[in-house]
Amino acid sequence: MSTISDVAARAGVSTATVSRALNGKSTVDPQLAARVRAAAAELGYRPNGPARNLRRQETVVLTLIISDVANPFFTAMARGVEDVAHAAGYSVVLCNSDDDPAKERAYVDIAVQERMAGILVSPTGRGDSAGVLAAQGAPVVAVDRPLPGTPGDTVLVDGALAARQAAEHLVQQGYSRIGCITGPSGVPTADERLAGYRAGLRAARLPAAADLVRRCEFRAQGAYRAALDLVNRDDPPDALLIGNNAMAIGVLEALAELGIRPGREIGLIAFDDAPWAALLDPPLSVVSQPAYDMGTAAAQLLLERIGGASTAARTVTLSAHLIPRASSDPHA
Amino acid sequence: MSTISDVAARAGVSTATVSRALNGKSTVDPQLAARVRAAAAELGYRPNGPARNLRRQETVVLTLIISDVANPFFTAMARGVEDVAHAAGYSVVLCNSDDDPAKERAYVDIAVQERMAGILVSPTGRGDSAGVLAAQGAPVVAVDRPLPGTPGDTVLVDGALAARQAAEHLVQQGYSRIGCITGPSGVPTADERLAGYRAGLRAARLPAAADLVRRCEFRAQGAYRAALDLVNRDDPPDALLIGNNAMAIGVLEALAELGIRPGREIGLIAFDDAPWAALLDPPLSVVSQPAYDMGTAAAQLLLERIGGASTAARTVTLSAHLIPRASSDPHA
DNA sequence: TTGTACGCGTTATCAT
């Protein structure tokens, strides 16, 4: 692969002139510049990124670490990040932590080592990534979940409020034995949804039914088992608040197997809207989170932080809203 | 951010010893090594990636460029790539080209400039990324779609065969006016699915109905309009072969709006299985592509190519298989 | 306007 000196030799100029001509920085004789560009094109010259980054001490690529690429919520967020980043001349690379603290940590290490311009991370909540980040003082913003320990820029949604509203909606619809399937203990989004659910029951003067709560990973499989488990009880729930998109699929599979129809036989509300949610029969009620906007907000925060503008940590909290559909209507 | 010389100073040794101790390469006095590690830890030292890559002339990160992060097909593929890559000590970063040749090109440029160890790309089919890649001689493998022009390593699925089988299945089920909504002309996967569809009709001695074919981007919106357009004809199709996952959503939305029930009123088969396809009412018949396996195969090819093993370009072709469900059953 | 020369942080070679 040809270097800047190859180009210089071919164009009969110094490497400094090549650099200037190609970066359009200082003023260069138009004719020389043309010769340089021609030489570069003929050689298929591409500047060596590592060398350039080393010299410039900066990059124009952002790292976005998410916990599940297959989750539409995170991909929508990624779109938001990308749109803002691209407009500002940055590129974005995605890393998939798989909700595994070790993988998250590995990607954080890479981002730090490669001296990425900035890092957006939707933390698993466990693990020590936060420490690494804090120690390096790299520009970071946490999305969806706060970074434990360090008070950095953060973009959240008020999941507790949304969960509470969802629970109250189920009560209003006439359900009275409301269960909840949410993520692992310690994961902030999982915890806050559970708290909101409980607050909703309390507000409706319904007894807190600890035995109607199940916790598992934010995946279909665990939710599938949890749903079977709950529904096969002697006193099964008559409604379910579901922690996310992927879990909803597991629950729906379980109910389909048992021939239980959502809405009439069991009320259902799941976190995260998805393109297919409205296509189900009955359509699935959801708590829609502003994923795209979370992405744009996070990217903006990060860009400002990179710019070195403010120094105080900021937290942006967006709100989710309930989209009631027939799966939470007992008369549907 | 501290450098290797900071660590060296703190440990009272030379930078060379620090490098050796931290990389465990050459043999170092255990006591000294411990002192070095301690110093590094205290300083929160992280090796400078660009400097290291510059010196080593190599990276351990792979770039995977896909056209749609929100498409489960591509994310499943990404999982396959990641699993194989991680096992071999490589990391993977995802880039979202959005099916936009310019974005694809931009990410290819980045990957090449950053001297990524290897590149996996699912090309838009348009644009000149292939030329750049070929010129640089970077390790590349194309997934899902071939890289136009250059005969490099490629992982494909036999979409023509699968489309033909799908069309024939629809015929067997009793449908006779079968339409097709597929991707843009020039996109290989779109073209081959159309070709297979036509072959299926021919094999069944059904007239090729050019006016029942619609082409648009591989997205929901275009497919939504195409479906409305087709169904509102005087002589509408009685079945539809749909180009992919996202398009299926658009078609289903259109049909739901018009109150047309899949299966009984219009046969439906879509490319790409998705977790929600079986949950629909009626469940959606799909052509399931081995996305995960495509990812692992591609990653293996790439790793071998990076290793410098073979020199001849290889093409791996996997096969898709039809999963008939009720949406292609007129009696359901 | 153009060229010379140094340094970015690391690893590898060569002495010691």
Place this chain on the structure above:
DNA sequence: ATGATAACGCGTACAA
């Protein structure tokens, strides 16, 4: 076993 030093490819201050 350890240290001094060159080199990776680039951008830029300084000199011409």
